[in-house]
Amino acid sequence: MTGNPSMIEVRNLEKNYNGHRAVDGISLSIAGGSCFGLLGPNGAGKTTTVEMMENIIPHDSGVILYKGGERDRTFNQEIGIQFQHTELLAFLTVEETLKTFAAFYDKHLPVEEVIHMCMLDNIKKNMTHKISGGQRQRLLLGLALLNDPELLFLDEPSTGLDPQARKHIWEIILDIHKKGKTIILTTHYMEEAENLCDAIAIMDRGRIIEQGSPKSLIKTHCREEGCPKNLESVFLKLTGKHLRE
């Protein structure tokens, strides 16, 4: 993490579902301008944690601070979210979808600029239910960028995409990062986290079990001879090799 003031901070965050503790006392502080990765096996509580930070679902206990204070009505004006699973309003073209969402914000980027930024120029007149998976992910990213957000949440933005489409998404995220935006990213791809994130936290069973920069984590956890010097080795070492639900 950098020395910039915290953009968003959570303290002792907890969430229970029918007696099951999905998130168990998480504390995080994410500096402004950083790209923060939240990693973990399936069911670790990444999406629940992020959705509580996004104000999509309520938290049972703990504190969430945005720019040092409570989240108020301006929060939704200043954040952008790309969900893991989401459908869009039916029977609209890509351009109409972007224009519709742009109208929700007090200030937004020109729709043409977002179309160009997310490489949607060739499909802007296509209906959203007729575009490919990669195009769809770029559109969802475009929707998250419409209001030129200060804080961007990306929940597994490249899951299910082919390598070319994934690379496209990475290029866009790197561009946004260069503009000084704060990004919170959940992913299953260790390569993605290594390439994009300044800092990461690894979650398992609702808790953060390790956090730091990718380089420092690799340095700390891959000392043994024969251990590949990458984030995947760190991840497997910390979360184990057995299958998860």
Place this chain on the structure above:
Amino acid sequence: MWALFKARNYEFFRDRTGFGWNILFPFLIVAGFGVIFSSDSGSDYKLGVFPVKDNLLLLQELHLPDRLKTYKHIRIVPFETQDEALDKLAHHKIDILLENAGPELKYWVNDSNPKGYILEKVVRESIIPEAIFESKVTRQEIQGDQIRYIDWLFPGILGMNIMFSALFGVGYVIVRYRRIGVLKRLKATPVTAFEYLTAQLVSRVLIMLISSSVVWLGCDVLFSFRMHGSYLDVLVVFFSGTLCLVSLGLVLACRGTNEELTNGIINFISWPMMFLSEVWFSIEGASDFVKHAAKLLPLTHFLNAARKIINDGATLSDVSTEVAILLCMSLVFLFIGSVLFSWTK
């Protein structure tokens, strides 16, 4: 709100299957009833006769009372054998069976058939000389326009179409949007629940009023409906009724992600409404309990008001009670819907 309103309208008009069905369905119902009631109006009671050889039915050659042959609304159905005819009588395919032999009038009835009971009285009456009735009964006809069944039915069909479109087009669609994450995506924006629900409400009300107008025009061309009241008054009634039914749809849509459950709930509400609110037939002879229950349903007040204006020429002040009830119900439904509304649960 305007952006959501536009998006919802695009969705309705671009979904050609749904849009077409919304327009076509009431046309088909009204056209179907038009055909039924114009070509088969004499078949209210079916009188079987046997034996009639080779199905050659020459009315004047039958050994039946002469007056019986002249009665309207009775269709004479011939049979070659008694067994065949009795089987039809047992299965309610005919209402009474007469033997084609004179001079004694011999007939069979099915005790469980109410029409047969009435027809038996008619058959027996047909052998009494007409002169006996003179000086004992006085016949009078109602004056002015008589309301055809199709004219009475038409507001009911439009109301039913609006009810289904409101409940399924709002309730079902919002629940589906919640399940597939569209509402969650909208929650991530500054859009408020009030703005979203209002856009849905206004869009649906406007769409239903436009599509009902198209159906009205088409049916008027085909069947020459008799409109006795003011079009402006009927528009106010249709607006109030549609607003109320769409608001009810919002209540059904306020929670839940299970489309099948929502489908069941909508059917559970809409089917009783269809029968108790007199879409197809009057419940004038029903018990007081049924009549009171019907008054709890918004479609009852909607159709009462619409029929008073369309069929009887009533003014808006004559139906102010129904309109007030519809608007009050709308407010209650909107309040409940917006308080209980959840983007994700």
